[in-house]
Amino acid sequence: MTPPQSGRIRLVDGVDGPGRTTATLVASLAARLAVLHMVSGAEAIGSLTAGFCALGREVSRTAEGARLRRAIEAGRPGLNGNALWSTLRIGEWASEMPASPVLDQLRNDVALLLAPDLEATLELLPIPSQITGAAGSLDEEPSTFIDCLLGLWAFSRELIRAVEALAAPTLPPAEEMVTWGGANVSEPEGSLLR
Amino acid sequence: MRIANDPSGGSGGSLSDLFRLQSEFYARLAEETMRYLRRLQGAAAPVAPGTVLMPNGAAELRVSGGSGAAVELKLEVENRQRVHSIVTPMLSTLVNASGVTWFPAAEPTPASVLLAPGEVATVSLKLPVPDGLPPGAYRGALLLLGFLEGAINVEVTVARRAGGRGRASQATVKAAPPSGSKSARRARQRRP
Numbered sequence: 501m502t503p504p505q506s507g508r509i510r511l512v513d514g515v516d517g518p519g520r521t522t523a524t525l526v527a528s529l530a531a532r533l534a535v536l537h538m539v540s541g542a543e544a545i546g547s548l549t550a551g552f553c554a555l556g557r558e559v560s561r562t563a564e565g566a567r568l569r570r571a572i573e574a575g576r577p578g579l580n581g582n583a584l585w586s587t588l589r590i591g592e593w594a595s596e597m598p599a600s601p602v603l604d605q606l607r608n609d610v611a612l613l614l615a616p617d618l619e620a621t622l623e624l625l626p627i628p629s630q631i632t633g634a635a636g637s638l639d640e641e642p643s644t645f646i647d648c649l650l651g652l653w654a655f656s657r658e659l660i661r662a663v664e665a666l667a668a669p670t671l672p673p674a675e676e677m678v679t680w681g682g683a684n685v686s687e688p689e690g691s692l693l694r
Numbered sequence: 695m696r697i698a699n700d701p702s703g704g705s706g707g708s709l710s711d712l713f714r715l716q717s718e719f720y721a722r723l724a725e726e727t728m729r730y731l732r733r734l735q736g737a738a739a740p741v742a743p744g745t746v747l748m749p750n751g752a753a754e755l756r757v758s759g760g761s762g763a764a765v766e767l768k769l770e771v772e773n774r775q776r777v778h779s780i781v782t783p784m785l786s787t788l789v790n791a792s793g794v795t796w797f798p799a800a801e802p803t804p805a806s807v808l809l810a811p812g813e814v815a816t817v818s819l820k821l822p823v824p825d826g827l828p829p830g831a832y833r834g835a836l837l838l839l840g841f842l843e844g845a846i847n848v849e850v851t852v853a854r855r856a857g858g859r860g861r862a863s864q865a866t867v868k869a870a871p872p873s874g875s876k877s878a879r880r881a882r883q884r885r886p
Contacts, residue, residue, distance in 0.1 A: 506768040506816070507846055508750040509838075511779050511809070513743070520743040520775045531740030543735070555840075562784035562837055563797045596729065598736025603840040604744045610808075611777040629740040654839065658806065662780060665808040 518630050522615040525608045526622065531629035532605070546593055551600035553643035556651030565650055572646060585645035594643035602655055610662045745779055747844030755836065758851035761827045765850055767819045769836065773809035781807045782839040783817050788832035788850060796824070796832050798850075821850065829854040 513519035536544060559565035572578045585591045612618060621627075750772075759765035773779045785800040800819045807815045819836070829852050835845040 506770060507755045508770040508772065509844075509846065510748045510750055510772045510774045511745050511781070511841075512748050512774045514746045517741050518743050520745065520777050520779075522777060524743050525777060528740050528742055532742075535740060539735070547739075559784070559839065561786055562839075563787045563800065563834075564784060566787055567797050596732050598732060598739060600739075601742045601744070604742040607745075607780045607840065608742060608777075610780060614778045614808075614810075631738050631741060658780070658782060658839070661782070661806040662808070665780075665806065 520608070520611065522612065522617050522621045523624065523627055524629075525612050525615070526618075526625065527627035527629040528605075528608060529612065530625065530627070542593075543597065546597035547600045548602065549590070549594040549648060550597040550643055551602040552651030552655060553594055553647040554599040554651065555603055555654050556647035556649065557641060559650050559654040560647070565654070568653065569646055569650060572649065578646060581645035581649065585648075591643050591645070594648070602651075603658060606655065606659060606662065610666065613666060745775065745841050747838060747841050747846075748774075749844065749846060754847040754849060756849045756851070758853060759823055760853045761823045761829070762825045764820055764822045767821070767836065767848065769817045769819075769846065770814055771807065771809065771817060771838075772814045773811055776811050778811070779809045781809060781815070781817065783819060784837050784839055785819060785821070785848065786834040786837060786845075788834035788848070790828070790830040790832045792828070792830065794828055794830070794832075796827060798822075798834075823850075823852055827852050 518524040539547075556565075560569050572581075615621070755767050755769070757765045757767055769783065771781050782805070783802045785798055788796040788798055790796075798821045800821050802817055802819045804817065807817060809815055832850045832852060834848050834850075836848050837845050
């Protein structure tokens with residue numbers, strides 16, 4: 501066996517969109533919340549569903565995602581899911597919606613929770629947000645049940661790991677005992693307390 | 695104008711055809727209008743700033759090992775953005791030149807990394823090579839979930855084990871037979 505080979509990559513901002521700074525992330529979150537007042541519930545949920553489907557398609561390209569996909573497709577959950585998806589026309593509905601970039605949004609929100617300059621940035625509001633433009637156009641691939649299921653799986657896993665990573669620096673050990681209000685807490689006394 | 699109830703009636707038939715064509719036209723028009731509005735809505739949505747991968751140097755990881763052993767890939771990730779980033783490495787399926795597809799049970803350590811601005815972290819992926827995996831060069835990609843632009847090419851060379859035990863076992867590795875072959879036809883016949 502050869503020794504492990506190491507590669508190196510850098511994470512950088514995209515050239516087309518705005519860079520990831522506290523200000524642009526706050527602007528994006530504020531704009532997302534503002535847009536909710538202008539769209540219907542069906543449009544908001546449909547866009548999220550389309551976003552999970554897009555994530556599911558992406559995760560299906562990995563070995564782990566492909567294994568899960570094959571397993572679910574081969575069993576009853578796959579059959580029943582597809583039956584519900586086509587009879588209730590969920591796929592048709594989700595395929596017509598612009599996909600929300602759910603994973604980017606989650607990661608950006610996590611980054612905001614860790615930003616040291618958040619309070620100063622919030623004082624600058626309102627900050628204008630860019631619009632997606634042509635990049636936000638509809639995905640041509642149809643949204644399927646299995647795409648959505650795998651997208652929810654990948655998103656949930658990322659969410660759990662993100663919350664654990666946020667708590668990790670200040671997480672007390674599992675066996676720790678905490679005494680609230682100091683060590684000398686006496687038992688309450690009184691005639692009514694027995 | 696007289697409209698007959700009888701669908702076989704000459705003028706009634708052509709009129710109903712006209713109505714059908716018109717209703718189809720309006721249905722299609724409504725559908726396309728909705729589609730256009732959805733596109734407009736998608737284009738007007740607020741942007742979510744994202745991340746792009748930029749390989750530093752050679753964008754390919756090569757490793758070799760014998761079947762039954764384990765190989766390890768290591769990747770250093772540097773966050774050059776101004777806010778925290780999350781990295782979730784995942785390996786694609788690996789395919790060799792003869793069409794054998796390997797679904798590696800890769801274990802990334804750590805499974806996800808939260809990187810502060812300017813921070814560098816190392817992610818390692820341990821790949822147990824299945825016992826019956828045919829020798830050869832298996833190619834695939836190391837993907838970082840959510841970063842659509844860019845992936846790192848991976849090549850795992852599986853060496854033949856001493857003693858000639860390098861045959862594929864059906865339980866772990868399935869090579870897709872050519873579509874016209876006898877085994878492919880048998881496989882199709884067995885399917886319900």
